[in-house]
Amino acid sequence: MKRINFRANVIRVILLLFLILCTVFIVRYASLGEDWAFYETNGHIYTSGKMTEVGTIWDRDGRVLSETKDQKRVYNSDSNIRRATIHTIGDHDGFISTGVVNALRSKLVGYSEINGVYTYSGKGNNAVLTIDSAINVAAMKALGNSSGCVGVCNYKTGEVVCMVSTPTYDIENVKEYEKAKNGQLGSVFMNRFISSTYTPGSTFKIVTSAAAIETLGDEAYTTDFNCNYGTVIENERLNCLGKHKSVTLKRAFSHSCNAFFSNMALTLGKTTMTKYAEKLGFNDTFYIDGIAAARSSYSVKGSRNIDFGWSGIGQHTNLMNPLQYLCMVSAIANGGEYVEPYMVYSITASNGKLLYTASPKKVRMLKTDTAQRLAELMDYAALDNYGKATFGTLDVCGKTGTAEVGNKMENSLFVGFCKDESLPLAFVVVAEGNEQGGKSAMSVANKTLQAAKKQLVK
Template identity: 30%
Template sequence: MQRLRRQQRVLYAALFFSMMIGLLLIRLGHIQLFRSSRLAAEAVRQRAQAVILNYNRGDVLDRSGISLLGGKEEKVLVVFPALMAKGDAEAVEIVSHFIPQAAMPGTPFIALRGVEPHEEELFKNLVIPGLVVTEARRRYGADALATHVTGHTGASDGEGKVGLELVFNRELKGASPTMLAAVIDGKKNLIGGLGYRLWESREQHQPYDLVLTIDYNIQQKVEEIMDSRVARGAVVVMDPHNGDILAMASRPNYLQARLPLYLSGGEEYKDYLSAQPFINRSILSYPPGSVFKIVVAAAALDTGKAWLSQKYYCPGFIQVGDKTFSCQHGPHGEVTLAQAFAHSCNSVFIELALSLGKETIYRYATAMGLGMETGLPLGSAAQGGEVKGMVPLPEEILFLGDLALAAIGQGRVEATPLQVARLTAVAANGGYLVEPRLVKALQSRQGLQVKRFPPGTRKKILSPVTVSKLRYMMLGVVEYGTGQAAFSRVLLLGGKTGTAQTSRFLNGKPRTYSWFTGCVPLEESRAVITVFVEEPLQGNAAETFKHLAQAIYPFLI
């Protein structure tokens, strides 16, 4: 009996070990058949030094599919410092003279971009291990447009840091970067048969391209004109009917490709950085000055509190409580409402605001889109995105002097150039507040649309009669008022000037902000243009508006 039990135990043990051996063989077979290449690649990676050539992100395109980033394929020189030490000492010293980092121990890096054919031949003739010329894609070119809109990625991680690159980081992001690797042994020699390898992702995930409402040609014209006329400021061009942003630019500009140089701490960039070139002034808020008189005029006309031919008298100032407000271009004497608007008469519009009351001013200002974000996907204010501006609540206006300041776009009233463009669109499209749109669609790299962003809502806020009167007054601004610099012999233009005083100084003088916003053309408008000038290079905002209108109009028809 005991002998039988021993035989059973031996049999069970033999079966158990047979099963274990079988499972082990199956596992080894699975590894050999299905995972050997992956494990071999992993082993290679552990003996490799690699440099990222391309993060494989999606592109940012204009409404016709033209890239706004200006990226292109180029030849680059990659340096592997660990391998260079194995080269001829004299040749290594020559290279190190031009590329000091090459002589220092460290990880591989891209030493030179845009390598020309004769330079490539020179590097090949040096016969130094660790110097490799290969192809890579530069994400941002020198001709990139709308940089404050598209934003930029981090140089070290390829992640979106600001603008659309940040907000749509997940959609634009590639599966994994393309890398150039040197496979080396323990003595820092290239392994024969392996050497330099290009590692590319085999994952199925592909990034999407972002299609914007921006028009490449209009954006290009806007930036060209700004470069010659505006040192600091912003321009927004918008379709008043559907809210599409056709151009958006801010100055000073910056080139994404040069970002590491800007941030290197070099003395040559100190003055440049003091001008805050990375902020998007199109979506920052400033005192709108007399541009706010569009709101006061709309409220007065729409409520029937005033009419175009109504007479006023301007002695050059108006007394409100213990405060005196002067007219910059006064005294104007006897003027109609239309003339007061054209000449930007402070005393008349303060009188109008006082008669309308703070509740009515607040209601029309917010109805026309002031004091709130427009919703463009450019990130939060904390991320360098859109701010909501400011319209003081009725209960915050404690004194009549506060209401007087608000009436002329001073005090606590602030608006972004984008909000002013949206406000202007109400006069251009028949009285509708439109929702601005910047992104049209996400599409695959093959051009197939995967998600569409339709135009936003339109809300009726002004009567057609009020809108017609507003446009009539905007014409007067250009024909005989404060905006005569915007007069064009080839286009019928209309708009409103604005000058806002600030507490800041420039060259020892108080700095003023200059605005002009208007319709192109005035009748049957195809675009509205808002110009904000913090510091001019030449001319004023009205003159810049005229140059912009004439330059972009061929692309609107």
């Protein structure tokens, strides 16, 4: 009897262990199954370590950007298109983690928890992107040797029509690709539009203006501060490029007066400034097609008044993320609401069955009235300072910014939107400074928008 009891207990323990292991496996399968399926040793997806079970990726104009031919991933025949779109589509080796083929691999390969990576046809799924590779090429050429990024979206629909990151590389050029893999070309695998943060510089004056307009009402427009090539805060000097004398919001914005905006931040206080920075997306994570962007940040807790003043003009420790900024300027252009930017229109199975279409949400960031007032300030800045003629027949509103990055090198930023009904585009351009001085972000924006007009207004 004793022996039978002992055996029964042993069986119970074994059964219990079995159940525990089963539970652990199911839980791990649910959370990690996709990663297991995409191990490079899975011959269903990878051939010689390269992802081949993805179908064809097209741009919005019907150009094939990448496809699988004879078990090999191949790219567009034009070297410029390959360079200008690689960060968006992603590479077969998985170095560009934010590229569509890597970030959306389960949708493209057809992974499901029930069927794994099994598809009836054995072919991967196809995707149509929202980007136009010709606009991407124009933006890439405009950036030239500068590192940086350009992002352009339709602020009424959320479609990203251009997304470029430099430096870039040609994936079909064996020598160049080897150099890229060895790190000789810098951080070429990073999509700066999604994964970078930059000091916003004067583009942050949009945030300080939003805080002033909503907090002070009409007084935001009549409050004046004195600028004598800058201002003095607690015995420390904060410089301005001009001597704007007694200056109010509209002219301070168009001429980017540092004395006005640093003093305005001090008038509004840290709580209000933090509240509006966060309303406009700072300290938050933005997503594009489910891919998380780098977080922007605004933090003035415990900072001295002089540093808080610097924060009001986009310096101090402020960091913007280009995707966050694209949402911000889209909201300003679109009556306070932005439509979540996306780059994948649709995914279809190889038999043509529609598997996915984008359904972006609208997100309210600002009151309609505040958005309109900010749009007016950006309109006036282009009219009063940048020169509307810079953009030819396009009615562009915007704000420039620069940020020193050491050794007298400056990053150049330009953010804004087109007022034209026929071309409702919002844009963010960052041109990083280099030994040659760096490109002007405004000129990059103009060249990109002219290409967009040519491609999209037909």
